[in-house]
Amino acid sequence: MKNIYIVPLILTIFSLAVIAIAFQLDTSPEMIVGDSMQARSFPIFLMILKLILIGILTFQFYKNNPKPVALEKYHTWGSMFLFLLFYLLTVYTDMFIGIFVVIFLMSILWGEKRIWVAFLTATITPGLVFMLFDFVLKIRFPRGILMNLYYG
Amino acid sequence: MFEQAISAMASVIVDPYLLGLIFATTILGVIIGVLPGLGATTGAALLLPFTLTMDPVHAIAVLATIYVSATFAGSITAILINTPGTSAAAATTFDGYPLAQKGEAGRALGIAVISSTVGGIFSVLILCFAAPLLARVAYEFRSPEYFALTVFGLSMLASISAGGAVKNLIGGIFGVWLSTIGAERVTGIERFMFGNYELYEGLHFVPIFIGLFAISELLVQSKTVDKIIKTVSMKAVKLPTLEDYKKIWKTILRSCGIGTFIGVLPAEGATVASMIGYSEARRWSKNKKEFGKGSIEGIAGAEAANNAATGGAMVPTMVLGIPGSGTTAIILVGLMVHGLRPGVYLFTEQVEKVYQIFGSMFVANVMFMLMGLYAAKLFARVSLVPTQILWPIVFALSVIGAYAFQGQLLDVWLALIFGVIGFFARRHGFSVAPIAVGLILGEMVETNLQHSLKMFDGAWWMILTQPLALMFLVFAFLGLCGPMIFSWITKQKD
Incomplete structure (x- = not known):
């Protein structure tokens, strides 16, 4: 795998980890949440959005083939x-x-x-x-x- | 209201403590601005903890003064050593440095000082008139409108500072996610705290911002330790001549308008404004060939626009609570920390404080003009402070500032961790400003979405039936997809 794909890979792993942790969060009774959303819903929604964007970023990398970032001094x-x-x-x-x-x-x-x-x-x-x-x-x-x- | 505003602004001049504070902060802001790498955002992040014990007006005046004076001061090093002190001064190097090389550094600085001052004062005047009007419109906003507005603000992250649109949006979403750490506001359910109860109320902005802006910049600067800076000699700063004024007054006026407008747009800032100001100056100039070789119109176009953007960027920050840049994000945090809730209430219940802040910005613009004219040479020498001395000092200020906010060491560790995260993000082309703006807007977007869902019994699509909310969502869609649609249409036509 090329070095340039490490960033999307790390971001994907991070997003999946957040989703997995979010699914472990407690849920509130219906009478508190009502028609609104559970505490876990918003972070999961964010990470799904992020995964879509990571997909687009990976596609951009594939098309443009950017230079890999040099190692720090x-x-x-x-x-x-x-x-x-x-x-x-x-x-x-x-x-x-x-x-x-x-x-x-x-x-x-x-x-x-x-x-x-x-x-x-x-x-x-x-x-x-x-x-x-x-x-x-x-x-x-x-x-x-x-x-x-x-x-x- | 008008009389109240005028008297509040005038009160700044008769308050010796505030005047002294603005004077001292202007000196500090100019020093911060001329030091390559520091800039308005890092400077404001470092100074934020020092303002905690101040009176709210004084604290915001300090931060706003740093913003306007550092934005101007970036031009000093841009002209004298071809290194913009701030990214907003990058366009000034195009003509400022060539003019300085011709032996006219003083004239270049004079043009930059006058243009910046006119730009800054113009935008403060616009701020005084536009902000209360916008606040009146915002009075009608309820949760669906605020939700749509924050979505619009987040969509504008696509074009904030450096980095591509996709990378900026990823950064923004990461910032919004950071805002979900801690106890959820409605149900009290703990999210992503991993048993650490110091995080119960969520991540605090101050240490995160110190990390993202100051510590990450320190690590970025560690790569430039071998860089040798050459300075151009300068006799004195000359005021532009009558001939010069005739040549640049139209450019300055045009750039004032451009800068203020760009600044008002959420998530756009002084850097974009100066680039557009410069390119428009070139487009309308009769002497296009001079551009890039020391054109005074080029300097005036860039400098008037970047300082005009500072006042413009304060409009969405103070009226809507949506920061226009990294620096205004820090000013917004300053407002919140001092109990000044941005929005319509600020303009109805705390009018005096608001206009004192505006008055401070006005005074700061005049002060940096005087300093620019009479002490630019001295300030330019500050930029020659060796990095191996400057940045370790920034480290000390960062960690002590992070600790001082709440008196807990966790904040220091958070600042360091986010410094490293910010550094690697920047190394891979992600800007840190979207993370900061996302962190601020995160709570707003989630809370208003929850309230909207409750209002409409869970029917989220009802948000689209609210005209203002629909308008903001359409703007957000156009902001995100407009460039793609436009290029597709152009391709089809071709």
Whole structure:
């Protein structure tokens, strides 16, 4: 199978999965729903519409034979990996440690050669944003190593 | 009503806090606009969480100011470094950059500033008059009409921004499906929550929009890290001469009309407006050969149209609750978050607030003109901020903004997940704006369909017996199938 058909395939699998899940949803008694529709009906209707459109898209691909999309550079995959790292650091240490590490590593990954610039960006940005949200907007951040020290 | 509107608009000028806020936001908007990749939509998505604690008028004024100033500012980099800061400024590069290369960057910027300001102010004036009139018509709308109107709005997604019609519609349907996540509004049945009760009230727009627009843009920009930007030198911004004005005034007026009209159409926006404004300027010009080589008519045509579209796009957003673009979708969310229900009630019960917002847009247009004329050179230097510094900062603003909305980490994860989804969608030619608009319109379309079915005892075809609803559905059909039918007829004739 050509690479260009992967997108319609993924979309089809997604739509069928949604339909399958929608059929598992609870139904409401007639006296509540009345002449209207069940909770499952609308998503199923949407996915059927989507499947029709996917059919048209596949036909367009077959007729026009578009170029397959090139693989992303390592910067992109690296950035996505940093999102995962951010998740782990936020859950197990502190959100601001996560932000610091990700900004620092992202700067380096994207080509910043001056370590001190990356370090300053990673320190100053979350610091300023924290001050703005904490002092001005009065928003409390999730507890973690640093926030426990700050909130006490 | 008229006096109330005038006094509300005038109150903006005598409110120093609001004036200061508009001034600061205009600077921010221009900076956002000149930074390639950021743009009005990403800027508004990033700023939305910061507006949560503000007064509703101030919050919407901030978002609207970002919209108009960033749309204008895209032209600065379009002219100086041949890189449109926003997609709406793409047409400005055709003549702006060649003129700058001839050593007339200041003149090119002057034309862009004046044209944008005239376009923006013209559309705000139209907005002031057209919106209340449309609101009066919308007063007659019931569920079948609203259902048909949202279907019309969704059908217009076919032509929104980049991507083909089919891809845009698939994106729109995906967005509508996202709106079904959570407890169903009539029966309370949980849909697609997988036991996660934080999703009981559905997906919130703010983190999703931050993900779709800001995080996905970050990933898109990660592919351009090696790009080298060359800037054109500029002495000062010159005001257009009398000779220039004589040459461009008709073009500006024409583009004001085109831009406002295109902006009013649901799901059409500044990018389409600027392209049409540019091509019409070329069509009506006596100096067609100059186009592409530094024509001031080309710059004026594109710039007046894209800024005129900003006011136009606010009409369906505020009157009907149907956003005209990604940025107006965010402004609509801002309205909802602050308890300002778009629609006829906004124009009957909160007239003062509405006109204060319009007044803010007016003031923002004047402010970006001053900044464009006196500080464009300075702002152009901002565009040279290295991507490896800028985008990690955008990451920090995105995750903290997503968290700040409700104070729950789930929103941060949602922003990241939708950022990745948005990135892959864009990589494969799907625009993310239809997903955002679909998410907003999803609840409206389902709820109004349910109410219509109840009204007509389940007889859905009765919706077609309502004249206004039928009209919108016919428009929707024509919007979707019209181009195909037209090309088929043309082929048959040939």
